[in-house]
Amino acid sequence: MTFSPELEKRFTALLTRYPEGRTRSAVIPMLMYAQDETGAITGEVIEEVARRCKVTPLQVDEVVGYYSMLHRKPMGKFHVQVCTNISCLLVGGEELYNHASKTLGIGHKQVTADGQFSLEEVECMGACSWAPAVEINYDFHHHVTPEKLDELIRGLRKSQ
Amino acid sequence: MAKLLFNQPSPLETRIVSKNFGLESSETLDVYLANGGFKAFKKAKEMTPEAIIEEVKASSLRGRGGAGFPTGLKWSFVPRTSPKPRVLVINADESEPGTCKDRLLIEYDPHQLIEGILIAGLAVDAHVGYIYIRGEYRYLIEKMDRALEEAYAKGYLGSNVAGTGFKFDLYTHSGAGAYECGEETALLDSLEGKRGIPRMKPPFPAVAGAWGMPTLLNNVETFSAVPSIIRDGGAAFAALGTPKNGGTRLVCISGHVNKPGVYELPLGYPMMKAINEVAGGIPGGKKLKAVVPGGSSCPILKADECDIAMDYDTLAKVGSMLGSGGMVVLDETTDMVRFALRIMRFYQHESCGWCIPCREGTTWLRKILQRFYEGQGRREDISLLGELSKNMLGRTFCALGDAAAMPTISIVEKFTEDFEKYLAKQNKSELVTI
Amino acid sequence: MAEQVKLTIDGREVHAEKGALLIEVARQNGIEVPAFCYHQDYTLQAACRMCLVEIEKTPKLQVGCTTPVAEGMVVRTDSDLVKKARKGTLEFLLTNHPLDCPVCDKGGECELQDMVFRYGAGESRFVERKVHTDEKQWSPVVFFDAPRCILCYRCVRVCNEGMNVGALGVGNRGVIAEIIPNKHDHLECDECGACIDICPVGALTSGAYRYQTRPWEMEHVGTICTHCGDGCKTTLGVRNDEIMRGNNRDQTGINGEFLCVKGRYAFDFTKHPERLQSPMMKTAKGFEPISWARALTMVGERFSLAKLSHKKFGVIGSNHTTNEENFFLAKFARQGLETKHIDHHRSGDLATFFDALSGKTNALATADDVDKAKGVLVVGADLAQQHPFLAFQARANFRHHHAQVFTVTTGPVREDNYAAASVRVQKGGEVAGAESLRDKLKAAGDLVILFGDAVQGDALRKLIAFGDSLGIPVKYICLVDYANSRGAFDMGLIPRDGGMSREQMLAATDLDVLWVVGANPLKNAKLASHPFMVVQDLFMTETAQQADIVLPAASAYEKNGTVTNTAGQVQKLTRAISVMGTKTDLEIFGQIAKEMGLNLGIWLPDKVFAEIRKSVHGYDISPATLAVSPAPTMPLNGRVAALPGAIQSAGDTLFTSGSLSKYSHTLNSVMEAPGKLYGGER
Ligand SMILES: Cc1cc2nc3c(=O)[nH]c(=O)nc-3n(C[C@H](O)[C@H](O)[C@H](O)COP(=O)(O)O)c2cc1C
Ligand code: SF4
Numbered sequence A: 001m002t003f004s005p006e007l008e009k010r011f012t013a014l015l016t017r018y019p020e021g022r023t024r025s026a027v028i029p030m031l032m033y034a035q036d037e038t039g040a041i042t043g044e045v046i047e048e049v050a051r052r053c054k055v056t057p058l059q060v061d062e063v064v065g066y067y068s069m070l071h072r073k074p075m076g077k078f079h080v081q082v083c084t085n086i087s088c089l090l091v092g093g094e095e096l097y098n099h100a101s102k103t104l105g106i107g108h109k110q111v112t113a114d115g116q117f118s119l120e121e122v123e124c125m126g127a128c129s130w131a132p133a134v135e136i137n138y139d140f141h142h143h144v145t146p147e148k149l150d151e152l153i154r155g156l157r158k159s160q
Numbered sequence B: 001m002a003k004l005l006f007n008q009p010s011p012l013e014t015r016i017v018s019k020n021f022g023l024e025s026s027e028t029l030d031v032y033l034a035n036g037g038f039k040a041f042k043k044a045k046e047m048t049p050e051a052i053i054e055e056v057k058a059s060s061l062r063g064r065g066g067a068g069f070p071t072g073l074k075w076s077f078v079p080r081t082s083p084k085p086r087v088l089v090i091n092a093d094e095s096e097p098g099t100c101k102d103r104l105l106i107e108y109d110p111h112q113l114i115e116g117i118l119i120a121g122l123a124v125d126a127h128v129g130y131i132y133i134r135g136e137y138r139y140l141i142e143k144m145d146r147a148l149e150e151a152y153a154k155g156y157l158g159s160n161v162a163g164t165g166f167k168f169d170l171y172t173h174s175g176a177g178a179y180e181c182g183e184e185t186a187l188l189d190s191l192e193g194k195r196g197i198p199r200m201k202p203p204f205p206a207v208a209g210a211w212g213m214p215t216l217l218n219n220v221e222t223f224s225a226v227p228s229i230i231r232d233g234g235a236a237f238a239a240l241g242t243p244k245n246g247g248t249r250l251v252c253i254s255g256h257v258n259k260p261g262v263y264e265l266p267l268g269y270p271m272m273k274a275i276n277e278v279a280g281g282i283p284g285g286k287k288l289k290a291v292v293p294g295g296s297s298c299p300i301l302k303a304d305e306c307d308i309a310m311d312y313d314t315l316a317k318v319g320s321m322l323g324s325g326g327m328v329v330l331d332e333t334t335d336m337v338r339f340a341l342r343i344m345r346f347y348q349h350e351s352c353g354w355c356i357p358c359r360e361g362t363t364w365l366r367k368i369l370q371r372f373y374e375g376q377g378r379r380e381d382i383s384l385l386g387e388l389s390k391n392m393l394g395r396t397f398c399a400l401g402d403a404a405a406m407p408t409i410s411i412v413e414k415f416t417e418d419f420e421k422y423l424a425k426q427n428k429s430e431l432v433t434i
Numbered sequence C: 001m002a003e004q005v006k007l008t009i010d011g012r013e014v015h016a017e018k019g020a021l022l023i024e025v026a027r028q029n030g031i032e033v034p035a036f037c038y039h040q041d042y043t044l045q046a047a048c049r050m051c052l053v054e055i056e057k058t059p060k061l062q063v064g065c066t067t068p069v070a071e072g073m074v075v076r077t078d079s080d081l082v083k084k085a086r087k088g089t090l091e092f093l094l095t096n097h098p099l100d101c102p103v104c105d106k107g108g109e110c111e112l113q114d115m116v117f118r119y120g121a122g123e124s125r126f127v128e129r130k131v132h133t134d135e136k137q138w139s140p141v142v143f144f145d146a147p148r149c150i151l152c153y154r155c156v157r158v159c160n161e162g163m164n165v166g167a168l169g170v171g172n173r174g175v176i177a178e179i180i181p182n183k184h185d186h187l188e189c190d191e192c193g194a195c196i197d198i199c200p201v202g203a204l205t206s207g208a209y210r211y212q213t214r215p216w217e218m219e220h221v222g223t224i225c226t227h228c229g230d231g232c233k234t235t236l237g238v239r240n241d242e243i244m245r246g247n248n249r250d251q252t253g254i255n256g257e258f259l260c261v262k263g264r265y266a267f268d269f270t271k272h273p274e275r276l277q278s279p280m281m282k283t284a285k286g287f288e289p290i291s292w293a294r295a296l297t298m299v300g301e302r303f304s305l306a307k308l309s310h311k312k313f314g315v316i317g318s319n320h321t322t323n324e325e326n327f328f329l330a331k332f333a334r335q336g337l338e339t340k341h342i343d344h345h346r347s348g349d350l351a352t353f354f355d356a357l358s359g360k361t362n363a364l365a366t367a368d369d370v371d372k373a374k375g376v377l378v379v380g381a382d383l384a385q386q387h388p389f390l391a392f393q394a395r396a397n398f399r400h401h402h403a404q405v406f407t408v409t410t411g412p413v414r415e416d417n418y419a420a421a422s423v424r425v426q427k428g429g430e431v432a433g434a435e436s437l438r439d440k441l442k443a444a445g446d447l448v449i450l451f452g453d454a455v456q457g458d459a460l461r462k463l464i465a466f467g468d469s470l471g472i473p474v475k476y477i478c479l480v481d482y483a484n485s486r487g488a489f490d491m492g493l494i495p496r497d498g499g500m501s502r503e504q505m506l507a508a509t510d511l512d513v514l515w516v517v518g519a520n521p522l523k524n525a526k527l528a529s530h531p532f533m534v535v536q537d538l539f540m541t542e543t544a545q546q547a548d549i550v551l552p553a554a555s556a557y558e559k560n561g562t563v564t565n566t567a568g569q570v571q572k573l574t575r576a577i578s579v580m581g582t583k584t585d586l587e588i589f590g591q592i593a594k595e596m597g598l599n600l601g602i603w604l605p606d607k608v609f610a611e612i613r614k615s616v617h618g619y620d621i622s623p624a625t626l627a628v629s630p631a632p633t634m635p636l637n638g639r640v641a642a643l644p645g646a647i648q649s650a651g652d653t654l655f656t657s658g659s660l661s662k663y664s665h666t667l668n669s670v671m672e673a674p675g676k677l678y679g680g681e682r
């Protein structure tokens, strides 16, 4: 399968980063970057990464199942991840998650009908001192209140 | 990229590793060099590897990743003369709930980290390093990559580091969402493109780590502390803390405090002072209920146990740990059943599933806590929670099992009354319905 | 000898090799340390945590499966703490286990059941809902029931390390972690079933056996697999004269824990509906069933008549009937029928091989040597496809003893995956290919050379001369295809002293009688003459269809006797079932001899073997020896005369075996499932 030239460049760089003959090491970063471009880890992506890293598709499949950021089904264009782990929990993380769920009309790992948003209740993501925290795709938002979240979502809706 | 809103510094801090935080463009090499950057590396280049390691030993620096292992000692385990090349691995997986400090070190001072890594490279004769950064920190990977690019461009990485002839290559490596990959050997498997399953020890990574090569693995903050140790001397760093607990560390204060944030405090800093003064006390004049001293894995402390100095040995004496520096403050309104449940949900989600006690233990404990929280608790569940946790403790393949068991044991034992309250509520509602 | 240490286990002083694993040392001293994930042949996992023991001066309990013993160690495996820990682990394990023992195939031979029985945790404090997922079918023969799985990873290891197939892995993580097949929802593999066998619980079950019976309702008969020349022991589970399953539970055979798809599942040809169960006679209207008495009388009469009038007899024997049968048939032909036209389908050049080795001692390798030699050289053979067990041995040698394995083949073979060097040659270039490895082979120290039909005649003599020239100990295995190819040769089913070869018999225009036993020479060939033809077989093969009389024979699983594998190891067959209407070939020979009034001796397997001991070189093996272990033969009997006729491997694969595989429902079903695994190079 073909990827964008930028991604191809990244893959080439990745494959030379590790010691001689250790191309398997590139599997996880490759899957992450491939997912960003293709939206999900499909069987085709698995075969392709396996081929490039010189491992069996099964070895890639095993990895895909293990890591929580790798998805086999496409998430929304904006993947809203709300942390409810302890630091966030203490300052309203769970309420924030419930609010997000109501606003978007979807539950954990679900995608809105228009494919624009998906929601995920996530584990601690390293924003404890600025809780509650939300990560939308790869962007962090700190000290998020329900109002602030609504505003964020409104902004993203408009941005298309 | 949204603008990050980090906390204001506190005047009570002793800023060593965070000294450049807040400087304009602190992430650039020029600013780093202008503030004394790479002096330590050049000094280290003139020292013997043994002398570098001695200096680190003298600093009493202990690993900032969680276990608090003496760093100099760890460096001395790496066989410098092994025929296999040595590898440095920098643990930037930062996933222990309550912890958010490595993030700042990479964001604000990546060249300090690079310098620390290079000094470690000199000490163990390694010429390549991999910074394993959790996948959620994608923006940080990008920032780190930019810093690396700059360092390469200006000759601070590559075949002739800072004109000294020392060769070193440094790369980032992305994780993909797994707490267990913070555990050093699981991290190595992940770095090798596999599921993050911990490895059997021995052999220890120092002897056979990444791709079977001798590997030195430390936390981001541990490496970041090294330049100042070499620059100003191990003794000076050690003197900041308490005996065997050298220097300062970044404490991430979160939860019920007025000014949550990451603050650099010397080891041995009074815990109550950190809560009340550094972090501005508990909002609404509420009383302290408990403190998680160093990330969710640490046994919890009751309010009356918190009048202590924050160093590894003191925490150990009260049966807890300094851990990763993630200090979570709980006020009197906190529901400990809910808190315990959330912790266990985390560990169940993150258990790699390799060994039976952790995989099944976390699941069972979570189910009991869930049921309890939903009003279906039984009196015998309280003791069962403790017993099952103890059946996990010390019997799992890696420390994740312990990390799940320890806080649970301490919560059930120290806050039994919270569980009793649930039973009492249930009984009443039963009376009403009958 | 490695350094010895002294330690104490449960108050007993024991001695052991330094660095040996505690669990092994304990077991060797009769102290049971329970374990699920530990398996002596595969990599250590330390995942099940059942083997926890107490070691003095270590604060935590330690796993016995990865702890090396050391001088002065004081170990307790029976303390209250240890017992409590085992019970605790079992209790954890049972939380998500469905406890459906009453309907589970493994019930009665389940390690988890046994463990709970022994160490407690029978009643659980678990009152929550269990994680449930539905059972999955991964292939016609492999079913997976995830909730029963205890994640000991034995199946994954046996597939990766033992079979070198790597078709199983682990998916997801945490409590939903589960074993996954290589094609996401199905398996593409050798279908060897090793995963099923090694599974300590009923998570992996066999499509051929599941829900059919309970282990205790079966009789377990250890015998030798009839499908290829490697001679694996297979234990047949028999109920009411029906074979329900084949496995290697009884790991006493030369194959230890190994079995391939054929050994495990391909016993089902025995109950194929087309199985012949009555003698048949060709009439104008086609074949008609006749009684045994009539059939035997007719054959006896026709044979006697032909012999009296000095007619020309041809006898084609079988490469999968027993040594006793082959010996008896050879004698029948030479003494009874007074013919020298005797042959069988030969798949390796044993004649040249023995001749070239004449005078050398210790030059015949056994299957065990393939697992022990420092070097293994495979010349002109696809070991993984055609000699699955020897391929397993070579792999095991590589894994356990770091053997250097070399391949010289015309195309890629699976051994290349771990071979120290692989050489690709054109057909005919095999020996030159081997010669190109001279220095590497020499450096290995000692060597076993396995070669297929690609190396015969002069090439074979050159190969052996090359072996001699290496100056290191070299042993050989001449690879032959069928369960008793080697035995057929040794027992004399060969055209000695100017007899016609198989091809010559078919081409002869003056053949009067042709007697074909357990062979199908007319599958792709024509008969030039119109002899009176008697065929003994299990099915109406192409050859049987042209016969005048067809006699329904018993299969190897239906008879006693001995067979000799490709490495020359003699092993005992034990009758598992009998199929109505059939007779063993030996009995058929005896009855015909009786009809003819010949005295060829008693036709009981034991008695015939006693005769073989006396007259066949290398077969002087006592019944006692044979009862407990396979015995290697030593047929180095001076010069062996060259034989006429073609030598050709049957080109079988993992999923085919002579004419029998056609009648195995299971083999046919898995053939469809996996497709081509090896890119179709051969
Ligand atoms: C379950 C588990 C998770 C861990 N997560 C992290 C982590 O996210 N970051 C980290 O630096 N160390 C983590 N550790 C500790 C590492 O195993 C290791 O001790 C540490 O990175 C060594 O570096 P140090 O000596 O500099 O602390 C974790 C340990 C365990 C058992
Ligand atoms: S304790 Fe066991 S299951 Fe848990 S994370 Fe470690 S190895 Fe995996």
Ligand code: FES
Binding pocket: C034, C035, C036, C037, C038, C045, C046, C047, C048, C049, C050, C051, C052, C063, C064, C065, C066
């Ligand atoms: S046998 Fe030791 S942990 Fe499984």
